[in-house]
Amino acid sequence: MDDKYHYSSLNRLVEGLVGGSLSSDWWNKPNKAFEDRAPISLMNEQEWIRVRDYLMFHAYGVGGS
Numbered sequence: 001m002d003d004k005y006h007y008s009s010l011n012r013l014v015e016g017l018v019g020g021s022l023s024s025d026w027w028n029k030p031n032k033a034f035e036d037r038a039p040i041s042l043m044n045e046q047e048w049i050r051v052r053d054y055l056m057f058h059a060y061g062v063g064g065s
């Protein structure tokens with residue numbers, strides 16, 4: 001699967017968690033969960049799973065504050 005597929009799939013989760021109007025900010029701003037890297041920078045063959053795992057953790061409601 002290519003990176004565009006992963007982004008499209010994961011962006012649905014991002015929009016559900018932060019709203020469509022803030023999803024671009026979520027993808028493009030540094031995030032402490034990813035060592036202050038923007039999540040979009042992890043959307044490559046090796047690291048996109050980190051973003052998926054993070055989003056799934058929070059989507060299931062087990063994420064902390």
